[in-house]
Amino acid sequence: MENLLKNLKDTKVINNDPLAKRIAITAISPEKELAVIIMEKLTFDDENVDAQLQQTSTSHKLIQQNDIYHVLLSDSHRRNDKLDNQKVTIIYPATQKHVDKYSKANISLFRETPQKYNDIVKPYIDSLPEKETKWIQALVSGEAENETYYYRGQEFVIAADYKWDKKDFNTLYLQAVVKDMNLKCLRDLRTHHVSLLRSIRREIGNVLKSNWGLNLSQVKLAVHYQPTFYVFHVHVVSVNYSSFPGLNVGQSHLLDDIIEMLSLKSDIFSQMTLTYHLSDLHKLHHLLKPHESDRDLEHGA
């Protein structure tokens, strides 16, 4: 095997998954046979974290520091010995908020009937302080600094999401945000919104085409429920962004499906029980939890 590896020719990367830290390569042996090689970083071991920290202290160098954030890189990386290397981020001194942010969340599925929406979720949305949407008002006004706008219209704007580097199309991420602050979420949609939703879809298509020569079959248009903020908006994510964490069923709905459902039944989103998952760090988790019952086992009972 050692000899085989040393004498491989015509190496070609056929896949490189940055989330999974895995790369797949093809190569040809001296006997002209094909080889597929998959290299993958191993998972961390829960058991020996103390020993690992000790090792980090001697084998890693500080490469970046900003206030409480310290970033270390393994020494092997600096030696251009790129096989085994890792990044260590230390937040020190940290607060409980940092601990929560990096802790494994406890997730549950909730079934929000129209009644639960009216009794619990809508009052929660209405109670959110207005200042939380101040940045959205600046965004939809079309004049926010530091924003990259691709479309500014009467009814909505299309801007780059701050998480996108504006270079790698595999991680393309835009947002379309409506200007009507009364249109807050999926629950508010009716048939008369279909023309707005179609024009959002059309303008996203135009933005993709004129800026990067892409078309709508290369992106997913998705709406979150529950969303992070309550002004109706559509996420535009490359279909190749397979490790994107926000496009799971139970948190996301395709704009295409929403348009179809509204076209077939106008009041469907006011009548439907919507099912979604929430982490226990979300306020709604604690508001909804006491109202869950064994009866939920009996769907529609």
Next chain:
Amino acid sequence: MENLLKNLKDTKVINNDPLAKRIAITAISPEKELAVIIMEKLTFDDENVDAQLQQTSTSHKLIQQNDIYHVLLSDSHRRNDKLDNQKVTIIYPATQKHVDKYSKANISLFRETPQKYNDIVKPYIDSLPEKETKWIQALVSGEAENETYYYRGQEFVIAADYKWDKKDFNTLYLQAVVKDMNLKCLRDLRTHHVSLLRSIRREIGNVLKSNWGLNLSQVKLAVHYQPTFYVFHVHVVSVNYSSFPGLNVGQSHLLDDIIEMLSLKSDIFSQMTLTYHLSDLHKLHHLLKPHESDRDLEHGA
């Protein structure tokens, strides 16, 4: 920073993501301050694969071999020097099938109108050779060897998916498969199927409760469209299985949503345009692609 790392106490793992190869730890400094430490393996570098293969040849040992499959582990791992290590799988001699399997797929989004379903997709489904569903017939008969059944009823069975190790509930994965071979996929569902779907949901709830004390808020029940095989089935996946690749919008639908939609509009799945992504390794990709047009930009036009 080196001193801080050496003197940390009370280390505690707060998250360990096996897919992302990332671990988060809390610890206390001698000054009794809190620290959050995130260790993450770095991604592979596309550029230097030849150098990496050279390095692999001297720093890795063969730990497993089966026919054409060879598994190597970095030497540091064997020295219990667990910080930096990786697994290398070599398939040699390989065929084009292996190359395809590990290549990055080219994914596109398709909008399947009822007409496209009738003209292209249904004929494709009907043309699939019967032998491909032979294993399903064995499964739903309730007598397949090597299967772990949790429920065997008149209308459907519930079995462990072979991808689940039957130990780790974070990766729990069951399947409910109907016995009626004429009920092939989402498109076939009508209001009169709601009672069947509810009883699948109820029995899954009973299985979770009686076997592991879990309840339905801890799992997602999902239906794929397009599915891998055309006998109607429901996937049961833990909500904590956040890195599960098959639960994205555009490939999966929550059973809860399906029941709601059918309850509100009986023929919705025969009338609705369904949107999904397909890799170009899927036969339907090539059947549908020639029928895509610019008009698809104009939703419903």
